[in-house]
Amino acid sequence: MRTTIKIFLFTVAVSLFYTYVGHMVPQKEFHPPMTIELRADLTPAELAEIGRQIVAGKGTCLTCHTIGADKPGRFPDLGGIGARAAHRKPGYSDVDYLAESLYRPNAYIVPGFAPGMPQVNKPPIGLTDQEILAVIAYLQSLGGTPTVTLKTKLKWAGETATQETAPAPAGGTEGAGGGPQALFTKYLCTTCHKLDAPGKLVGPSLYDVGSRLSKGEIYEAIMDPDATVAPGFPPGIMSATLKANKFYQKVTPAELKAMVDYLASLKGDK
């Protein structure tokens, strides 16, 4: 009986050790992506902003693509694609090329890369035609100027496997999947910083931070707020607040990257 008890305790101890290992790695739940509702009157710039959320969320594009990286990942880097797209294939406009890349990704393979990207309008990604237009607008904005709207007709539109939503009436956009903007609410950044307009709250407005700071400086400003303090603002408040909120324990590397990327994209009125 004593042997049995010792074996039982040993079994429990080993199992608990592995449970501990399981808890030591980053903890994150992954929720199913939700369809983003689009207003019919969105401007190309607004559409590009929604496209950015889709690229980072439901589209899962950044699992394989990078944006502005020194070395590309599994698939080509998308930095500057808005400028390159019009010259990729003879006779193709930038919109045609980008649309084909999304609906027929293996029709043209960038030299040096292997085929393998899935059709984004089919499961498991299953973007709607409207969501694809938003992605195209965003891709155009990477080195170019977005031109597409929800009225733009694409050659392959209508082939989507799941038309889960129709354009919603005017009245706001919703990124239910939770894009970078949602992170600023989640971590209470917007309590002290404005993101969409100039003017200070407790901290300076971030609406033009991308034109003032590089990505590295933004990263440092988040991770070590007191390293460089904006003139006219007291040091210590942000670092104390973030520590109190356990921001540094909670934020994941992917979230941090998304926040930095988003802030770097805020150029003010430019």
Place this chain on the structure above:
Amino acid sequence: MANCELPAERRRACLGFGLPLAFLLLAASLVLAANGAQEGGAVTKAVEYRHFPVIGSRVAVWIIAQLHLMFGAFVLAVPMFALIIEFIGYKTGDKRYDQLAYEFTRLLSVSFSFTASLGALLTFMLFILYPKVMNYLTQIFSWTFFPYVLLFFLEAVFLYSYYYGWGKFHPVTHLLIGLALNLVGIGIIFIADAWLTFMNTPRGIDQAGHLVNLWEAINNYIWMPINIHRLIANISFGGSIAAAYGAYRFLASSTPEERAHYDWMGYVGNFIAISALLPLPFAGYWLGTEIYAYSQTLGVVLMGGTFSWLFIIQAVLIGNLFLAANYYLWVSMQRIEGAERYYRFIKYLLASITLCFLVWATPHSLVATVQEARAMGGQHHPILGVLGVMSAKNTAVNILILTTYISFLLYRRGNKEPTVSWARTGNLIQFAIFAFAVVFVIFLGVYGYFVEAKVRIRLSVPQVLTVLLTMIVVTLIDVFMFKNARIKGPIRWGEMPARSQYALFFIAITFAWTMGLMGYVRSGMRQHWHVYNVMKDTSPDAYTPTLGFAANVITITVLIFFSFIAVIFWLTGLTSKKSSGAKWEASA
């Protein structure tokens, strides 16, 4: 062959037959009920999910499915190595092998009833809690249910004939029954694998999900890789549980004869487990390749996205398995006269295992504090980040396998002195082969950093083939070199410290935990899909939980499993208490 039948066993046989039959009836009635609901039950059609109290439907099905898989793995694996051991006993005339095979088989009787009961419970829960999914899978696979039921029935017939027919049939007839038992068992697992692999990589259906070709649905991308991976893993797992049984009986033994017998049993069980473990990573590569071939998105979710950290946990588990397996071999050398001359190598082997373990468990992106992240310039450590990629990890795994093989080689040579004239040359050739293999595997690993991803992925093939070929060639040389070897001293079976037996328990628990983890990722990689790309999970449990939550569920499952196993060990022990020690003494 010994006739070991006891009256009490007959009663358990009735129980053993009764439960599988109950399962078959239940499964059949559920399938019929599902078909009926699908054709005309408007009310049933509306119900897509039902809620299981307290823990929810997902966790309830998760635990029962995993328990069923663990018992199924054990029940299908034990007859494989029992048959081989029985065959060795038949060919050599050594009664100990026959007795050992019988003792392994004795574990099956109660386990089979547990497996069937859990299978019935799982079927019951799936049809009640997930009627939409089960209706769909029934539409696709209904014709496979009939051969499955038939094979299950035959499994029961052959299993009990094999067990109760021990010593009553002609040895060859008995071996043939064992062979039939194994073939039927393989058939069962292949059919069940078709159902679950279809959910990950569906084929044979049109865009709306309707069945077009049943054979294609069965023979989907990962069906055969999973079949092979599971067969090997089952043997490994079954061996480890059998070794744990030997360890349990060893620790509970009161006589030197019993200790000797169960020491040997634990050794053989562990030998089977580790022998099967060595080729398992290679089967895993094949499985991974097929997943990528089906969908790069799915492959990236598995290896580079959502579940990438799960493979760090897996590295810790497998690293521990190798460490414990080597440790057991090193401790086992203490009971071999003459093995002292090899002790000096153990420290180098330990260093190699530790180094490989550390490389394998190095993550590509680190969880770092603010200061650390800033110092590193990101999430990748400037030096260790280099080790967190597949080139380094593949290299580490291959060298880990080679190191374990060397430990076994030293154990095998323990009390032997070669008498052939070319012994020195043979040793030099073996050393040269090892050296070449290690250098070549490392070279390919380093080369992988300088080539494109599509080339790098393919480098794992020559690495694997090099290691496999090395083990085969070195074994062949060793067999011939130690033929008619001079024996320096006996193996003192039973003279093992208790900690060696806890190493066997450690291996069994780690195997069970690994099975739980890999079962989770195999199912979880579909994320919010019941059938990938075909049927979405729209239940409240559609999200993928954290790895910590998964670890909690796996631990609970493992503890329930070992509680059941303890009951099986106890029941099996009741019938073998009086016989084993005496038989060992008589036949040793």
